[in-house]
Amino acid sequence: MQDIHKSVQDYYGTELQQSEDLQTNACCTLSAPPAHIKSALDNVHEEVQSKYYGCGLTIPRELEGLKVLDLGAGSGRDCYIAAQLVGETGRVVGVDMTIAQVEVAKKHEEWHRERFGYEASNVEFLLGNIEELDKLDLKKNSFDLIISNCVINLASNKEKVLKDAFELLKPGGELYFSDVYSDRRIPEKLQKDSVLWGECLSGALYWNDFLTLAKPSGFNDPRAVESEPITIENEALEAKVGNIQFYSVTYRLFKLEELEGACEDYGQAARYKGTVENAENGFTLDDHHYFERGKIIPVCGNTYRMLAETRFSEHFECYGDWSTHYGIFEGCGGEMPFHSAEAEVSGSDTSCC
Ligand SMILES: C[S@@+](CC[C@H](N)C(=O)[O-])C[C@H]1O[C@@H](n2cnc3c(N)ncnc32)[C@H](O)[C@@H]1O
CATH class of the missing domain: 3.40.5.100 (Ribosomal Protein L9; domain 1)
Structure with missing residues (x-):
């Protein structure tokens, strides 16, 4: 686990300096954002934007006043978008384990506060491991929404991430996240390839394993919101992954204890x-x-x-x-x-x- 973390930290902290350095299109958001997100993006600092490595749109509707946690916030792009949509009464906390990324996110906190016209910043960035959220200073049942963009695939203990996220959400709260999934399980040999892992491919979950994992974590009925095939666009890496198909998928998972394992009809x-x-x-x-x-x-x-x-x-x-x-x-x-x-x-x- 330490090895994976170290290599991911090196990848996002040193090897990649900006989005253009990525070797595939797995960590790229392919679809255009809706107009209100585009406007919010115009208020995000260009250095923050240049280090964006997300694969989807992780900003759902109806955010005013919410308390939001971003898992693997990177340089903070999604946090700064969410900070505008939750408004001054809301709050956004971003967690990431790569020092260089967290430094960029923090560096521009004051710039964004001024840009948004807020009296006090409503964003906070923490250096930490999302596989150990229970060790961070975060209160159980305290978040309305947890978002994450192209991160959970990089975690070696994905079930722990989901379990802790469930604990941190308020009842009725939501985990809304974009990530990479595959149409079959990834062979161990590919999981050991640090570039494929860093590019968010070989840590991807087989979609049905994700559904199986989500349920014991408390999320009984994950709902796919958007999905897009990933084309990789790198011949050498395409040859390595062979016939495995990858998808960028945004799921929403509600913390509703009474959700059933299947969709039942009550009229x-x-x-x-x-x-x-x-x-x-x-x-x-x-x-x-x-x-x-x-x-x-x-x-x-x-x-x-x-x-x-x-x-x-x-x-x-x-x-x-x-x-x-x-x-x-x-x-x-x-x-x-x-x-x-x-x-x-x-x-x-x-x-x-
Ligand atoms: C593909 S980038 C996405 C970053 C950000 N969400 C964005 O959209 O730009 C993955 C990020 O997840 C972070 N990360 C990966 N595994 C992590 C873990 N176990 N704990 C905390 N952060 C992690 C990396 O440091 C990196 O910043």
Whole structure:
């Protein structure tokens, strides 16, 4: 474990000086951010931006006033975006184990405070290991939201990261993170390749192992929000990984103890009021739940809880109760929840839950 940490610290602290130094496109965000994130990004210092190595959009909706923790915050790009969206009453804490990255993040704290027009900075950066979150000065049940961008794949004890994250979240809180996943388990030989590991490829979890790992950590029903195939774009490394397909996926996992292992039908429904900022026409919960404003949509018990028992509750009218169970929610499946570019072209469908 020490070896992996040392080599990751060297990779992000010394070898890479800026995003352009990456050898593959695994740690690159391929899709364009929505307008409100783009505006927030305009207020992030260019040195912070130049050392961004994330693979997805880890900033969900409805952040005003929240307390947010960023696991593997790097030079702080996502923290400084979140700091604007939580506002002055919110707070953002970033944790990273690479000194050089944390130094860059801290160096620009005052610059961002001034830029945001805040009286006091609402961001804090801690040097620490996300596999030992329980050893940091962080209170259990104290965060509304935990984000992470292309980091958990680099951790050797991923289950510990998830377990500690669950403990740190308030009930109804959310772990919303982007990371790299594979369509099969990565052979040990590749896991020992420090460049493949550093590039966020060979530490990637096989997607079904991630789902298996998430459940005992307390996160019973992980929901994929967005996914994108990773093309690597480096011939030598492509040859090494062979037929393994990699995906950048953003998952949302709620701390809701009563979520069930499968989507069950209790005859419930939800109607979106159109009141989430920057999502007036419709709200995306995940890659198979888009709630158009005003439309009543049947939902499974787990989705009902994700809307009725979280920060989204004020934005939904939720109908029904738990008195009658009608069986499994129709359309739920256990197949791979994201698809290669080829499958997308051939029109393959995603599963319900
Ligand atoms: C691919 S970079 C992403 C950084 C940042 N999230 C971003 O989007 O720019 C991975 C980061 O995770 C950090 N990291 C990896 N393993 C870690 C661990 N066990 N504890 C704390 N930080 C870790 C590295 O130091 C590095 O800054």
